[in-house]
Amino acid sequence: MLDDKTISDLHKAFAGSPNGFLVVDQGQPSFAVLPYQTYQTLRQAQGMPKKKIKKVLVTGGAGYIGSHTVKLLLDEGFEVVVFDNLSTGRREAVGDTELVMGDLADRTALDKVFKKNKFDAVIHFAASIEVEESVADPAKYYQNNVVNGLNLLDAMAQNGVSKIVFSSSAAVYGEPDKTPIHEDSSCNPTNPYGETKLAFEKILKWYAGAYGISSVSLRYFNAAGALGEEGLGYDKSLRHTHLIPRVLDAALGKTAEIEVFGKDYKTPDGTCVRDYIHVLDLASAHIASLHKLEKDSGAHVYNVGTGKGYSVLEIIDAAVEVTGRMIPMKFADRRPGDPAKIFADSSKLQKELGWKPEHDLKSIIQSSWEWQKSS
Ligand SMILES: NC(=O)c1ccc[n+]([C@@H]2O[C@H](COP(=O)([O-])OP(=O)(O)OC[C@H]3O[C@@H](n4cnc5c(N)ncnc54)[C@H](O)[C@@H]3O)[C@@H](O)[C@H]2O)c1
Incomplete structure (x- = not known):
């Protein structure tokens, strides 16, 4: 039975909303089907208890960042199901966690996993992630990062899941107008990878208003480090494109030297500056x-x-200090589209969500070194 305040709130909500319907019994609202956003607004206005997130679908949970996050989610008591096609992920990284081998392009597989489980939220890591490859083959990036992402959102909407955390990237900014980069800085991606991440952020913005899908897009800067003692880290079998694994390959003698692209940038020592997290x-x-x-x-x-x-x-x-090894290097030409300086202003995340980074550069390189030299 609806109380007077709820009835009055419902009338107001429907006056401003084109969707949903109200069943009236003897002149009184008795039952309402609301757009999700309206329902949420009402819940908040009425101080009704918020729903705790317990069960999470993690797309790309077998990948580098996904697998570390799954570990933390389990430590924090969340229930987790991983959805991954293992295109770049590792089966071993999932351990005993339930893994559904599937592709985001496969809507039937997605529906099946949503129907089988009652998820409270999705964390969406699955994507194609190589900047250079995205320039050579943009279609692959638009397909996987945008079209397949839409498949996921549609499956969520149809199955009543309304919360998503999305892996975005500092690549959305392109060449920054100033550093540190704030979330309000202009976004001008310089490659298709960054474009697809920005496109998906925009989709999420419109989906919040239209379909009540709430989201947090996290713009990661340079992910690094590992949790080797748990068997977690980046895929050592892949050709490394990120700086720290490349430096450590040179320390291990797996490559003859580390190439440093450009020495005449406007930075204190002339080489590019990045934010490693x-x-x-x-x-x-x-x-x-x-x-x-x-x-x-x-x-x-x-x-x-x-x-x-x-x-x-x-x-x-820093890598020479941690490894105690000589690391041969040579300078090479600048790479096209490499901005001089990229580092984050993450004060918004710190203030609003109470998050703060716990690991310094030494811990990043030390943990990467332990991982990379392990067989
Ligand atoms: N690594 C970084 O420095 C960095 C920086 C910024 C943003 N990101 C973003 O973080 C996310 C995770 O990156 P990562 O470094 O862990 O990459 P990763 O390649 O290790 O992980 C991606 C995972 O997604 C899976 N996957 C890809 N396409 C899929 C599909 N169509 N269906 C099902 N599974 C699929 C892969 O098998 C893999 O397990 C990506 O979205 C990436 O764009 C990464």
Whole structure:
């Protein structure tokens, strides 16, 4: 039975809403089907208890960042199902967690996993992630990162799941107009990878208003580090494109030297400056995001970085110190589209979600080194 306040709130909500319907019995509203957003607004207005997130679908949970986040989710008591096609993920990284082998392009497989489980939220890591490849083959990136992502959102909407944390990237900014980069900085991606991440953020913004899908988009800066003692880290069998694994390959003698692209940037030592964030700090930002979605609807965007930038030469120096090895290097030409300096202002995430990074550069390189030299 609806009380007087609810009835009056319903009338107001319907006056401003074109969707949903109200069943009236003897002149009184008795039953309402509401657009999700309206329902959420009403719940909040009435101070009704918020729904706790317990069970989470993690797409791309067998990948590098996904697998570390799954570990943390389980430690924090969440139930987890991983959905992954293992195109770049590792079966071993999932351990005993339930793994559904499937592709986001396969709507039937997605519906099946949503019907079988009652998820409270989705964390969406699955994507194609190589910048250079995205320039050579943009279709692959639009297909996987946008079209397949839409498949996921549609499956969520149809199965009543309304919360998603999305892996976005600092690549949405392109060449930044100033550093540190704030969330309000202009977004001008310089490659298809960054374009697809920005496109999906925009989709999430519109889906919040239209379909009540609430989201947190996390713009990661450079993910690094590992949790080797748990068998978790980046895929060592892949050709490394990220700086720290490449530096450590040179320390191990797997490559003859590390190439440093450009030495005449406007930075203190002339080499590019980036913000390296430990993968476990990234993982904890996802837990904080789930808690945000328990309280607030809408589409939210946060930078996830440390706020401190290190140059390529500083990374090599730190790696020499950690490994105790000589690391041969040589300078090469600048790579097209490589901005001089990228580091985050992550104060919004710190203030609003109470998150803060726990790991410094030494811990990032030390944990990467342990992982990379293990067989
Ligand atoms: N690694 C970084 O520094 C970095 C920086 C910014 C943003 N990101 C974003 O973080 C997310 C995770 O990155 P990562 O470094 O862990 O990459 P990763 O390649 O290790 O993980 C991606 C996972 O998604 C799976 N996958 C890809 N396409 C799929 C599909 N169509 N269906 C099902 N599974 C699919 C892969 O098998 C893999 O397990 C990505 O969205 C990436 O764009 C990463």
